[in-house]
Amino acid sequence: MMMNVISSEIYKIFKSKVFYGVLIVLLMMNAMLLISGLSAIRSSTILGTGISAYQESYHADGIIYIILIFVVFLITSEYANETIRQMSCRGIERWKLVLGQYIAISLITIVVVLGFGFINLLLFTVLFELGEVNIIVFIRMNLGMICIILATVGLGTFVSHLSKSSGIAVILSIILFIGSDYIAKLFALLTKKDILTIYGLGNMRKIIIDFNSSPEVVVKISMVLLLIVLATILGSYLLFLKRDID
Amino acid sequence: MKSVLQTCSLTKKYGKEKAVNKVSLNIEKGDIYGLIGKNGAGKTTIMKMICGLASQSQGDIKLFGSSDLKKGRKRIGATIEQPALYPNMTAKENLIYYNKLLGITDYSNAQEILSLVGLEDTGKKKTKSFSMGMKQRLSIAISLIGNPDFLILDEPTNGLDPLGIKQIRELLLKLNYENEITILISSHILGELDKIATRYGVIKNGELIDELSAYELEKSCEKCISLVVNDSEKAVSIIKNIIKSNDYEVLENGVINIYDFLDIPEEINKALVENSVLVSNLTLKNNDIESYFIKMMGED
Numbered sequence: 001m002m003m004n005v006i007s008s009e010i011y012k013i014f015k016s017k018v019f020y021g022v023l024i025v026l027l028m029m030n031a032m033l034l035i036s037g038l039s040a041i042r043s044s045t046i047l048g049t050g051i052s053a054y055q056e057s058y059h060a061d062g063i064i065y066i067i068l069i070f071v072v073f074l075i076t077s078e079y080a081n082e083t084i085r086q087m088s089c090r091g092i093e094r095w096k097l098v099l100g101q102y103i104a105i106s107l108i109t110i111v112v113v114l115g116f117g118f119i120n121l122l123l124f125t126v127l128f129e130l131g132e133v134n135i136i137v138f139i140r141m142n143l144g145m146i147c148i149i150l151a152t153v154g155l156g157t158f159v160s161h162l163s164k165s166s167g168i169a170v171i172l173s174i175i176l177f178i179g180s181d182y183i184a185k186l187f188a189l190l191t192k193k194d195i196l197t198i199y200g201l202g203n204m205r206k207i208i209i210d211f212n213s214s215p216e217v218v219v220k221i222s223m224v225l226l227l228i229v230l231a232t233i234l235g236s237y238l239l240f241l242k243r244d245i246d
Numbered sequence: 247m248k249s250v251l252q253t254c255s256l257t258k259k260y261g262k263e264k265a266v267n268k269v270s271l272n273i274e275k276g277d278i279y280g281l282i283g284k285n286g287a288g289k290t291t292i293m294k295m296i297c298g299l300a301s302q303s304q305g306d307i308k309l310f311g312s313s314d315l316k317k318g319r320k321r322i323g324a325t326i327e328q329p330a331l332y333p334n335m336t337a338k339e340n341l342i343y344y345n346k347l348l349g350i351t352d353y354s355n356a357q358e359i360l361s362l363v364g365l366e367d368t369g370k371k372k373t374k375s376f377s378m379g380m381k382q383r384l385s386i387a388i389s390l391i392g393n394p395d396f397l398i399l400d401e402p403t404n405g406l407d408p409l410g411i412k413q414i415r416e417l418l419l420k421l422n423y424e425n426e427i428t429i430l431i432s433s434h435i436l437g438e439l440d441k442i443a444t445r446y447g448v449i450k451n452g453e454l455i456d457e458l459s460a461y462e463l464e465k466s467c468e469k470c471i472s473l474v475v476n477d478s479e480k481a482v483s484i485i486k487n488i489i490k491s492n493d494y495e496v497l498e499n500g501v502i503n504i505y506d507f508l509d510i511p512e513e514i515n516k517a518l519v520e521n522s523v524l525v526s527n528l529t530l531k532n533n534d535i536e537s538y539f540i541k542m543m544g545e546d
Contacts, residue, residue: 004347008343008346012332012335081330081332083330086325086344086388090347091318242301244294244301245294
């Protein structure tokens with residue numbers, strides 16, 4: 001039954017306008033990245049590499065906002081169109097609906113986001129060179145990015161089920177993302193442990209994509225991100241579980 | 247007869263207000279059960295609780311004789327309130343989605359179901375461009391995915407033109423007769439229900455105030471001469487032997503309803519009086535279904 005939910009959600013995503021809107025935005029972002037990269041390289045004689053372009057694909061906060069908007073619009077549209085009512089009266093447990101939807105959105109988002117990154121890597125490799133990186137470090141970075149995507153999708157899922165409105169959910173999720181860095185700083189101040197400042201979502205992303213980050217820190221950050229996934233999915237399920245669906 | 251739905255003292259409270267109050271329904275296999283009530287009476291709330299969209303505050307629900315509602319709800323198809331469709335998908339794509347959700351891999355049923363509800367020619371038109379009637383038909387089509395044993399339809403003919411209403415009515419009768427699908431259908435348009443329902447439940451202010459079969463309703467609405475006499479036994483003997491009527495009904499408190507000889511009430515009165523039966527009241531009753539229900543629901 002879970003596979004049915006996931007496959008039906010994937011089918012629905014491919015039929016949605018917001019998916020193609022997000023693809024276009026990501027395409028434009030990556031095109032701008034390519035153009036600005038090429039200009040910087042030409043003007044300052046910096047050699048571009050596929051690896052550096054791949055890192056650069058995930059550098060901007062914009063990628064997180066796009067993922068949040070994508071998730072929020074997919075889920076809140078179910079409330080707006082009232083299709084959540086039709087989904088929920090077919091005898092499928094609500095936890096399967098929440099989890100299945102989360103898995104489907106996460107899979108698509110990972111494929112798309114990492115896919116665009118790999119396109120940049122290929123383009124820059126063809127134009128210049130691949131560059132050098134330790135394969136373990138590269139894999140660790142990618143696993144970390146997957147954790148970032150999973151946590152971001154989880155956050156978007158939670159605020160969508162909380163607010164049921166796309167506008168409020170978008171604002172709330174962006175505030176939570178930006179605010180997480182400040183909350184981490186506040187904890188660091190209160191506990192006098194500066195290390196806690198790294199656990200804001202923005203900071204965690206920067207550390208993950210930096211090949212020079214300590215492996216232990218990257219692993220810890222990945223654990224924290226997976227905890228965020230658990231908390232947000234559990235929260236979404238609890239919100240959805242006992243709610244009367246209008 | 248196997249029970250498809252049983253509710254026992256089903257109650258739904260919103261704060262202190264009871265939207266549904268101790269409703270005990272029993273729907274048998276093969277029934278077309280018409281749930282009648284004004285807007286806001288509680289019909290939709292009852293249907294939502296059966297489908298699992300709303301939790302009950304009190305009471306029990308059994309589906310197909312079992313309290314395992316997760317299992318029972320897999321055998322239900324429902325359309326509750328207004329049509330809920332994916333606006334950027336076509337009719338067929340909406341059906342394919344629900345096929346996938348229920349694990350049905352053969353999508354050929356989608357075109358068959360669209361033909362059943364009269365949407366076979368919608369092609370690539372997105373549902374956001376559909377009329378209300380088309381959306382309603384597609385909503386019914388969605389409820390048929392998975393070959394349900396029990397259909398729950400909340401005002402399914404809303405927005406349909408008279409021909410569409412007739413087509414849906416014939417479809418429901420066909421599904422009930424050929425596929426043995428039990429149907430719970432709500433409406434505030436009595437004229438629609440009385441053409442298909444085999445049983446009725448009347449909801450008023452969240453309470454089930456009456457349940458009756460189609461036969462009982464017909465009898466209640468049948469034209470008759472209603473008498474109030476001082477001696478029912480003697481009056482019956484006169485009705486049988488002198489007036490020669492066998493189509494009558496003896497009720498409490500000296501009330502007798504006669505369903506034939508409606509054109510000669512004066513002769514009936516004369517025969518009774520001449521044989522020392524006092525007639526304190528004689529009226530020609532002519533309830534149509536609408537008047538009957540309006541009276542029951544306490545309206546003038």
